[in-house]
Amino acid sequence: MIERLLNIDRRIVYLAVFFAVCIPLLIGFELPIKATPNVRAVYDSIESLSGNPDAVVLISFDYGPSSQPELQPMALAILRHCFSRNIRVVGVTLITEAVGLAMQAFETAGEEYGRVNGTDYAFLGFKAGGPILILNMGQDLHGAFPEDIRGVATSEMPITRNLRSLKDFDYVIDLAAGFPGVDEWIAYGQERYRFPLGAGCTAVMAPDFFPFLQSRQLDGLIGGLAGAAEYEALVGKRGMAVSGMRPQSVAHMVIIGFILLGNVVYFLHRSAVRKGPAA
Amino acid sequence: MYFLQRTLPLLVAFVAGVIGIFTYYVPVAQPVEITTSTWYRIIAAFALFLGIHSLLQMHWRRIRRNQAGWAFSAVVYIGFIVTIALAVYNNGKGPLQPLAPGDGLDLNWMYTHVHVAGGATMFSLLAFFIASAAYRTFRARSAEAVVLLVAALLVMLGRVPIGALISEHLPEVSQWLMATPNLAARRGILLGVSLGAIATALRIIFGIERSYLGEEGQ
Numbered sequence: 001m002i003e004r005l006l007n008i009d010r011r012i013v014y015l016a017v018f019f020a021v022c023i024p025l026l027i028g029f030e031l032p033i034k035a036t037p038n039v040r041a042v043y044d045s046i047e048s049l050s051g052n053p054d055a056v057v058l059i060s061f062d063y064g065p066s067s068q069p070e071l072q073p074m075a076l077a078i079l080r081h082c083f084s085r086n087i088r089v090v091g092v093t094l095i096t097e098a099v100g101l102a103m104q105a106f107e108t109a110g111e112e113y114g115r116v117n118g119t120d121y122a123f124l125g126f127k128a129g130g131p132i133l134i135l136n137m138g139q140d141l142h143g144a145f146p147e148d149i150r151g152v153a154t155s156e157m158p159i160t161r162n163l164r165s166l167k168d169f170d171y172v173i174d175l176a177a178g179f180p181g182v183d184e185w186i187a188y189g190q191e192r193y194r195f196p197l198g199a200g201c202t203a204v205m206a207p208d209f210f211p212f213l214q215s216r217q218l219d220g221l222i223g224g225l226a227g228a229a230e231y232e233a234l235v236g237k238r239g240m241a242v243s244g245m246r247p248q249s250v251a252h253m254v255i256i257g258f259i260l261l262g263n264v265v266y267f268l269h270r271s272a273v274r275k276g277p278a279a
Numbered sequence: 280m281y282f283l284q285r286t287l288p289l290l291v292a293f294v295a296g297v298i299g300i301f302t303y304y305v306p307v308a309q310p311v312e313i314t315t316s317t318w319y320r321i322i323a324a325f326a327l328f329l330g331i332h333s334l335l336q337m338h339w340r341r342i343r344r345n346q347a348g349w350a351f352s353a354v355v356y357i358g359f360i361v362t363i364a365l366a367v368y369n370n371g372k373g374p375l376q377p378l379a380p381g382d383g384l385d386l387n388w389m390y391t392h393v394h395v396a397g398g399a400t401m402f403s404l405l406a407f408f409i410a411s412a413a414y415r416t417f418r419a420r421s422a423e424a425v426v427l428l429v430a431a432l433l434v435m436l437g438r439v440p441i442g443a444l445i446s447e448h449l450p451e452v453s454q455w456l457m458a459t460p461n462l463a464a465r466r467g468i469l470l471g472v473s474l475g476a477i478a479t480a481l482r483i484i485f486g487i488e489r490s491y492l493g494e495e496g497q
Binding site: 008010013014017018033034036037099127129135136140149151207210211223229245250251253254258263 | 397
């Protein structure tokens with residue numbers, strides 16, 4: 001019996017995870033969502049800009065389809081927050097894969113709040129160069145991005161006309177899932193041009209950025225789907241991230257259950273092996 | 280040949296490295312940095328073509344030799360050709376125009392219904408593998424493993440709302456673990472990695488480290 005449990009068929013584990021994800025999606029139940037200080041810090045930074053008609057936030061969409069389940073709800077929650085406070089948003093990306101996701105996020109949130117492309121928001125698209133592009137944006141924003149994704153000149157669009165450098169943004173948020181990402185925005189952007197920087201990242205990356213929170217190179221951090229859910233709760237518009245907390249919570253419980261079961265079986269097996277030769 | 284294969288690359292690495300350091304720390308050299316960073320981006324854009332060439336060449340070799348899994352290589356070719364064709368067609372507007380909106384089979388459709396869906400599926404599969412791997416390998420075999428196990432369980436519970444239902448202190452404990460022991464360890468790793476990166480960069484600039492030229496470092 002112990003041997004069988006020790007070498008449990010992985011399909012049983014997969015089936016348990018499958019049901020742990022599916023059942024909470026089908027059954028609606030509420031879970032309390034309380035914002036952590038790091039998520040609240042990003043929210044407060046944007047909130048402090050409300051009432052300033054000239055405020056512009058820059059969002060760098062540095063994630064691809066593989067990490068969009070965690071980061072796209074985050075992007076939507078931040079855009080909804082900005083648009084609900086009449087804060088203008090400019091978007092860029094350092095990776096090719098993010099272009100479609102960023103456009104979808106702008107279109108969805110823009111339509112919800114009746115925002116106009118070019119006036120209330122702009123998406124400048126992708127340019128090659130990764131971290132060096134950040135440096136170029138600090139040196140000359142119009143030079144780094146002469147046109148937006150539609151081909152409209154950034155020197156003529158109302159939202160970007162007066163923006164010359166990264167220094168001109170009131171707040172910058174990097175939503176990243178790897179390289180180039182938060183590390184590069186700190187080293188080539190924040191350290192060089194001294195603008196307030198917040199970040200959003202996948203849950204597995206979040207522990208890496210805690211040193212930058214303490215050194216205040218980052219003023220806030222949204223980590224994973226849980227962070228996105230906290231942000232949605234703060235904005236007051238619950239979406240994909242809050243819904244995702246139900247399956248994520250139950251899946252965590254199932255994985256913890258398997259870890260505990262695995263250890264119990266391991267110790268039973270070890271004690272049986274030790275007793276074996278003596279008997 | 281020796282000059283082109285050894286001396287010239289070493290010279291280029293030395294000049295580029297010195298210019299990079301000089302323009303970062305000397306304010307009067309800032310205009311040079313604007314030029315060199317623009318060069319870098321142009322080279323990076325051309326590196327994309329090199330990457331595509333390398334990818335296609337590797338998969339073509341697999342198809343030609345009928346290697347195991349050659350059909351997957353064929354899928355790479357089909358995906359590449361279809362995507363390039365849709366991008367060049369651009370809903371009838373041509374390749375040099377901004378992305379044209381469309382409501383049928385176009386680049387946006389391919390991105391949303393193939394790329395995004397496939398990427399999200401691959402990411403979701405991780406949960407299954409993590410659960411299976413955690414059951415088999417996450418064992419309290421030593422005192423260090425017990426500490427790791429307890430910390431992992433507390434963070435896993437504290438990071439999801441169900442943790443707050445079990446105990447209101449769990450999110451606080453999770454936050455403390457991340458912001459104190461994790462931060463201290465991470466900072467130590469960061470300092471070590473950064474010092475190592477600086478040392479390696481200097482070795483490359485001064486030609487001591489030559490493994491990027493295909494030879495052993497001295």
